[in-house]
Amino acid sequence: MHDQHAPLLPSLSPAGTLPMARGGLRCLPRLSMWLALLVGAAGLHAQPAPPTTQRQQELVRMVRQDCGSCHGLHLTGGLGPALTREALADKPIDSIVATIYGGRPGTPMAPWKAMLSEADALWIAQQLFAGFPESVKDRP
Amino acid sequence: MKRRHCLSLLGATSLLLGGCASLAGSPGAPAALPLRGTGDLGVVVARATGTLAIVNTSERAVLAQVTGLGDLSHASVVFSRDGRYAYVFGRDGAITKVDLLTQRIDARVMQAGNSIGGAISADGTMVVAQNYTPGGIKVFDAATLALLADIPAEYESGKRSRVVGLVDLPGRRFAYSLFDANAIWISDLSDPARPVTTKLPHIGKQPYDALVTPNGRHYIAGLFGEDGLAMVDLWEEPPRVRRILGGYGRGQEPLPVYKMPHLRGWAVAGRRAYLPAIGRHEVLVVDTETWQEVGRIPVAGQPVFVMARPDGRQVWVNFAVPDYHRVQVIDTTTQQIVRTLEPGKAVLHMEFTPRGESVWISARDDHRVSVIDTQTFATQATLAIDSPSGIFFTARAARLGF
Numbered sequence: 001m002h003d004q005h006a007p008l009l010p011s012l013s014p015a016g017t018l019p020m021a022r023g024g025l026r027c028l029p030r031l032s033m034w035l036a037l038l039v040g041a042a043g044l045h046a047q048p049a050p051p052t053t054q055r056q057q058e059l060v061r062m063v064r065q066d067c068g069s070c071h072g073l074h075l076t077g078g079l080g081p082a083l084t085r086e087a088l089a090d091k092p093i094d095s096i097v098a099t100i101y102g103g104r105p106g107t108p109m110a111p112w113k114a115m116l117s118e119a120d121a122l123w124i125a126q127q128l129f130a131g132f133p134e135s136v137k138d139r140p
Numbered sequence: 141m142k143r144r145h146c147l148s149l150l151g152a153t154s155l156l157l158g159g160c161a162s163l164a165g166s167p168g169a170p171a172a173l174p175l176r177g178t179g180d181l182g183v184v185v186a187r188a189t190g191t192l193a194i195v196n197t198s199e200r201a202v203l204a205q206v207t208g209l210g211d212l213s214h215a216s217v218v219f220s221r222d223g224r225y226a227y228v229f230g231r232d233g234a235i236t237k238v239d240l241l242t243q244r245i246d247a248r249v250m251q252a253g254n255s256i257g258g259a260i261s262a263d264g265t266m267v268v269a270q271n272y273t274p275g276g277i278k279v280f281d282a283a284t285l286a287l288l289a290d291i292p293a294e295y296e297s298g299k300r301s302r303v304v305g306l307v308d309l310p311g312r313r314f315a316y317s318l319f320d321a322n323a324i325w326i327s328d329l330s331d332p333a334r335p336v337t338t339k340l341p342h343i344g345k346q347p348y349d350a351l352v353t354p355n356g357r358h359y360i361a362g363l364f365g366e367d368g369l370a371m372v373d374l375w376e377e378p379p380r381v382r383r384i385l386g387g388y389g390r391g392q393e394p395l396p397v398y399k400m401p402h403l404r405g406w407a408v409a410g411r412r413a414y415l416p417a418i419g420r421h422e423v424l425v426v427d428t429e430t431w432q433e434v435g436r437i438p439v440a441g442q443p444v445f446v447m448a449r450p451d452g453r454q455v456w457v458n459f460a461v462p463d464y465h466r467v468q469v470i471d472t473t474t475q476q477i478v479r480t481l482e483p484g485k486a487v488l489h490m491e492f493t494p495r496g497e498s499v500w501i502s503a504r505d506d507h508r509v510s511v512i513d514t515q516t517f518a519t520q521a522t523l524a525i526d527s528p529s530g531i532f533f534t535a536r537a538a539r540l541g542f
Contacts, residue, residue: 065486065504065527066461069399072231073187073213077254078272079302079319079348079400103396108348108364110396115462135188 048119059124062115064135070108075132079108085131096125173241178223181240182491182533184502184509185228186526187212192228193525194240197493197500197533200511200521204243210234215530216257216404218542220282221264223534227282229258229269235285240534249285251278257404259308262540266329268306268314275300277316279332288332295321305350305361305403307541309374317347317361324350324361324372324381343370343381351403352541353413353428360384362403364418371431384431385415385424394419399460401444406541409452409472416443416457423457425475435475440466445489448472449514450496458487458501467501469517479517483510488528494535502528 051059064073070080081087088096100121103111112121127133176196181203184193192206209215211232218227225246228236233252238245254273260266260282267282279289293301293316301318309315315326324343328336345365352359352374359372368386372379401416408414408428415424417436423446425435441463448455455470464487469479484503491500498520501510504527511521536542 061505062461066398068213072211072254074211074231076211076232078214078231078256079304106365108346108397108400110398112396112398114396115398 048117048122051117051120051123055120056123059116059120060127060133061135063124063127063132075128083128083132085129088129093125093129096128097121100124173243176241178240178534179494180534181223182500182531183217183226183228183238183240184500184523184525184528184532185212185215185217185530187215187504187529188527190230191526192226192236192238193523193528194238194243195500195509195523197498200523202523202525206238206243206245208245209236209238212529214256217530217532217536218258218260218267219532219534219537220260221262221537223537225282226532226534227258227260227267229255231255233269233271233273235267235269235280237285247285249280249287251280251287256302256304257306259306259314260537261308261312261314261329262310263312266312266332268308268329270303270306270316272302275302275318275320277303277306277314277327279329279335289329289335291327291335291337293318293321293325295323304348307350307352307359307404309352309359310356310540315350315352315359315372315374317343317350319346319348322347322365324359324370326359326372326374326379338379340372340379340381344368344383348400348418349403351406353406353408354540356540358428360403360413360415362401362415362418364397364400367418369415382431385426385433388417388424388433388436389420392420395421395442397442397460398462399442399444401442401446404541407446407448407455409448409455412472414446414448414455414470414472416446423455423470437470437475437477439468439477440480447490447492449492449499450494454478454514456490456499458490461486464488469514481512481517483512483519484508489530491531491533494533500531500533502531504528 070078071083072078075083101113103109180198182195190209190212193202194204196203210230213231216229226238233255234250237247252271255269255271258269265282267280269278276292293303295301301320303316304319305317307315312329317324324340326338344363347361348364350361357375361370367389368383370381371384372381397419411428413426413428417424423437427434441459443457444460445458457468465482467481468477471478483501485505488504489502499512509523509525509528510519513520
């Protein structure tokens with residue numbers, strides 16, 4: 001798993017410079033996250049803390065429902081491409097993380113960094129590559 | 141067989157409905173349903189469970205849940221002209237024809253790998269699906285869902301575009317936009333065996349959705365790839381494309397668009413049209429005589445649906461994540477926002493009752509549909525529905541472009 005994180009950094013680095021009219025300031029408190037990533041990349045095994053269980057449930061619902069607007073509830077694609085495990089099989093995970101976080105200019109894929117941390121984006125990408133979990137039944 | 145015979149009788153007159161069900165009397169026959177018209181009926185898509193809720197807007201109640209409709213993310217619905225059947229276009233490429241009276245699936249066909257919506261001809265004989273995969277439109281017999289025509293959106297050899305913005309036009313024609321080909325096509329299906337397609341290229345970058353004005357004259361496609369919209373005057377011969385609201389972003393960096401606006405369900409009020417800006421938290425106001433911008437109204441987020449109350453006095457706006465707990469109301473006499481409502485978490489859609497005295501609003505994450513009085517803004521009722529998204533009332537059957 002850790003090997004997958006290391007190549008993440010070079011492509012994530014420019015994310016902070018991507019055009020982002022909203023939420024740019026919110027990146028500042030994430031310096032600590034960057035440090036954690038850097039330390040992780042240096043091989044000191046201090047990865048960014050994965051999202052909490054509650055946050056993971058929020059992320060699953062967000063991906064299924066909000067990302068699902070373009071990618072489909074079942075992530076089989078729509079205006080956006082399919083995000084199933086099979087569809088992503090030959091894609092580098094670092095580019096998926098960078099796309100989630102920083103968007104993809106020239107396409108409708110928006111940068112989600114106003115709503116996601118880097119750790120969130122990484123966790124989402126990892127789940128996509130593993131086959132994304134179903135939403136937890138959230139009705140009371 | 142006996143019941144099938146009964147159901148075909150129903151097609152002739154729904155007066156037989158109650159009696160027919162009891163005559164059939166066989167196990168599994170539908171219970172006797174009350175005699176009713178369809179003018180105050182509608183459907184709500186429960187997207188997460190592949191279920192369609194049949195609702196009554198007079199009783200403000202769910203009458204039935206129809207299951208087994210497949211992947212209903214981004215499902216949309218059109219109605220037969222008698223208001224009896226809902227045609228549900230699913231993401232997974234299925235068209236399901238649901239009978240609102242017997243509350244059952246009447247017909248169902250898998251017609252594509254990935255679909256985005258559909259339309260029905262004014263004469264009610266054809267339903268048309270717009271597809272992403274494989275890109276194009278397909279035309280079906282509205283009674284049987286048998287395939288009548290297949291028009292691939294092939295814009296270069298071997299390349300097919302995703303199709304968006306499909307609308308019905310007078311004269312058995314349909315207009316649609318090609319997201320990947322920057323084109324608008326108009327297919328004349330007077331003879332479905334021999335469709336005639338007029339192709340308008342170079343309309344602008346990445347059309348993402350479109351609308352037709354209530355008189356059927358102007359087809360307007362929103363552009364994701366640039367500031368402005370592409371408009372076709374369909375009364376011109378030959379039709380040609382012109383740019384409207386060009387450069388509305390004024391060169392400013394666009395805000396992230398977390399969900400594409402939807403243009404279908406035009407918001408034309410009086411002589412003004414209200415349109416969502418892309419990448420700007422604004423509603424653009426355009427004069428439909430001159431097609432010049434006459435105003436812009438700052439709103440609470442990226443607008444998704446901008447919908448006029450049927451009388452045109454108000455325009456209601458909902459928003460993309462993360463601002464989708466709000467709904468704002470514009471008074472079209474003053475161009476001011478007169479109310480900001482918070483009807484629930486993740487508001488996905490709004491639908492006015494036929495005369496607009498109420499609006500139904502779906503709040504996906506609260507699993508709730510709220511019925512709101514459009515004069516007093518009081519909540520008149522709430523209905524519990526699992527992850528509700530689109531709301532569609534049968535009055536759409538009588539409206540061009542819905």
